[in-house]
Amino acid sequence: MRWRDWRARRRGGATRLTVGQWGGLAVFALLAVLVAVGVGPPRGDGPRVPVARVSQASTVFAALTVVPARPPHDSAYDRGAFGTAWTDASAAPGAGNGCDTRNDILARDLAVSGRVSIDSCPRAVSSGVLTSPYTGRSVVFERGRSSAAVQIDHVVPLAYAWDMGAKDWPRERRTAFANDPANLVAVDGGSNQAKSDAEPAVWMPPLDGFRCQYAVQFVTVLGEYGLPVDEPSRTVLGAAFELC
Template identity: 60%
Template sequence: MELRRALELRRALERRLTTANRRRHDGRIRLTGRHWTALTGFAVTAVLVAGGLGLPSGPSVRVDPSRVAAARQHLAALAVVAERPPHEQAYQRSAFGPAWSDDAGVADSGNACDTRNDILRRDLTVTDSVAIATCATAVAAGRLRSPYTGREIVFTRGRESAAVQIDHVVPLAYAWDMGARDWPAPQRLAFANDPANLLAVDGPSNQAKSDLEPGRWMPELEGFRCQYAIAFVTVAAGYRLPVDSRSHRVLAAALGRC
């Protein structure tokens, strides 16, 4: 069942390549076909890990060497700054638009379901759905094996729903500090809701990571660090974000162990 979900996800992402390329003219999507090819493999691996088919601990899940090579090329092409600039205390999440907007001009936008539920449905093994104001098929219950820890979580909508949270692989505050402050508002909205930059994970990992860059935080599950590095590098390249030198070294090391 999980393998079928992964293959379906791969086909869906591949169909989005042409969509992403068509939308480049308005500045809201910057991912090229090469970026999406790398992220297709990342998303499939994330589903396999979340569904329990990947290794919950130990060595990395095997990654297509062509994706690793592409990510290394992206990393080599990224602008590198000595360190992350001091974070602006005046920064607010609202700078990236309404949370989980279905009108962000990215993959799955306009499907009458908010971004959070799009990602929950993509990454969880869903056992029940419910209609809510922002999504007719919102996830009501399911299971997730967090790619950051390898531990399984039972998700139930309601008081315990924070057990599963949606992480921005490239944190919004980090993107802001590295140049997103100068982007037009539609581009920031797209970045915050781009499925390529989103992953369902366990709540404690998401809270521990906060807005930290790879130089200061990487997933606890060492077997997922290669995939995490691929996603981070590909998104940063797609949105033309620089990376701090410490993170550059950490990402290079992670890709070197793929």
């Protein structure tokens, strides 16, 4: 639309916009919000997972213990049972490097454009852009009040792991699980909230093209930590492997 096509009506010296102008402004504002927070319909393709990795995960998948259903959620579950959130002091791969786990994953998954020193990390991410794997949309990250636009998701949710047997683990093993990079991915906040602690039978990434990668990660983590899978989720994961 050309600027000279915008017409305003004046009454008593005040500028009034036409219905069409208000509509145009509303659309512009909506698009700005969508770009900022990364919501909207999924788009694009997910990453191509190497054949060798799919093959390895398929072998693990076939060997998983299967239970008929996820047990009723244990009301005794507490996030604190998996250690201090994002602690750098764990037995997880990459731990003990001087940066908290959240900043390690942000640095791994974002196109980083700025760094800042904070108490938990001397080179914490201060700004960058994430292409959310769950939707394919770009999300702008700025440290501060809007930083929740990017969140770190546990591919195998902690509450699911707890219900499936992690409640019987030593605390140190649970802490390692909660901070294992293999089980973590930076995503848009909306997807993380929508997923919550759901298993694959209940929730899968909206972006079909990422479902192979998600299934591979989910199954690999289950196998690494000796966790079973519920039968409904096994069916969904099997379908996701067919997309690889």
